[in-house]
Every structure is written in C-alpha cells, then in structure tokens.
Amino acid sequence: MTGLSERREAIGLADLARAEFTKIRTLPATWIALAVTLVANTLLGLLAASDTVRVASQGGPVAIAQLGTVMLAPVYAFVAVPVFAAGREYGGQLRVSLIATPDRNRFFLAKLLAGAGTAVVAATAVLLPGLLVRQAVDGLPAEVAAYLLLGLLGCGFAVLARTVVTPLAVLFILPILVSPMLAGLLPGLVRLLPHEATLSFLGTPTSPVLALSRPAGFGVLLAWAAVFVGAAWVVTVRRDS
Secondary structure, X not given: OHHHHHHHHHOOHHHXXXXXXXXXXXXXXXXXXXXXXXXXHHHHHHHHHOOOOEEOOOOOOEEHHHOHXXXXXXXXXXXXXXXXXXXXXXXXXXXXXHHHOOOHHXXXXXXXXXXXXXXXXXXXXXXXXXXXXXXXXXXXXXXXXXXXXXXXXXXHHHHHHOOOHHHHHHXXXXXXXXXXXXXXXXXHHHOXXXXXXXXXXXXXXXXXXXXXXXXXXXXXXHHHHHHHHHHXXXXXXXXXX
C-alpha cells in the first residue's frame, strides 16, 4: 500500500495535466462546442466584413461588427468545453479521479492547467478565421483573454454546481434576459456582470450607460474568474474529500 501511495505522489504535475487534457480531448462535447464556435465566428466575421449588412436598432441601422452582444455570442458555445470538462466529473468519474490523485490540490491544479491551456489554444483556433476575414487580427489577444476568463468562470461554476446544466443556463440567461431587464433600473450593477464587463473589455459595450473602461472591464472579468476558480478549488479540497 505504501509503495502504491509513493508511486501516486511520484506522478508529476505535467503528467496529471496531460491526463486531464486527454479527458478533455476525448469528450465529444468538446469537438461539438468547438465546431459550433468556429462556424459561428466565421459566419459573423463574413457578415461583419460586408458593408451592406446592417441590423435595425433604435438609433437606426447598425453594422453587425458594432453589436458586441452578437459578436460575442459564440463564446457561450465555447464555454461548454471547460464546463463539460469540469462538470462531467460529477457523473461518477470524480471518485476514480481522486483515488488516482489523492492530493486534491494537485488534482485541481492539473485540471486548471489543462483547462486553461486548452482554452487558449482552442480559442485562438476558433477566433482567428473570423478575425482574418474582418481584418481585425490585432484584436486576437483580447478576444482570447475574454474566452479564457469566461471559460474559467464556467469551469469553476460547474464544480460548485456539480453539473454542466446550471452554469450553461445561467451564463446564457444573464445577457439574454437579466441584463436587458435590469439595465434601466440598476445600470451600476449590470455593468459589473460578466457579459457586460467582457463587452467593455473588448471595447463594444451595449450602451454608454453600461460601459466601463477597457482596463476596468478586464479587471471585473478577471475578478469573476478568480472568485469562481478559487471557490471551486476550496470546494474540491474540502467538500469532495
């Protein structure tokens, strides 16, 4: 028994991260979500590149590229990748994973590294074609950062909720229902929600009333991600032990 324990501890963090990456890579949901995100971003890029495409708004026709909510919409398909990577553990896999990696801090750190690394590479791949079409490749670093932070937020949320359904539903409902309903009543609160903070960070806020500076938007989004990841780490160590 002692020898088995020593062998477990001898497994390096890089090996654990590779194992977690393999889990992510072999999930069908990963490839479905990435395909949807890639197609959506590419189509939006094509539409945004066309000067003839306009969308009706209260202030008159607006180019699609100026509608931050529309251009950011594919991220909610992308978020399914980290959400499924974290939430699938609670379908019966967690016990096996914790037996294989008794040190829960190392277990969570390996998942975090694998998830973050996957998110950066995958986000670059699904964003680049659409940005190339729009001739807006200079915006790639910020777009990737937004996808990464929203993905980490979703990952932490999935651990806290022990399911994939709740994080995806909440993250989708917030910009579609909650923000529009509360924007006129509580603009100070709405501008701090993850979706609105992301739009401010990308320089495409929904309205001047809900706008933050780009650094402030990044800071708010980073704080959301840090809070959810930190809470998920604590929960993994304590609740799931």
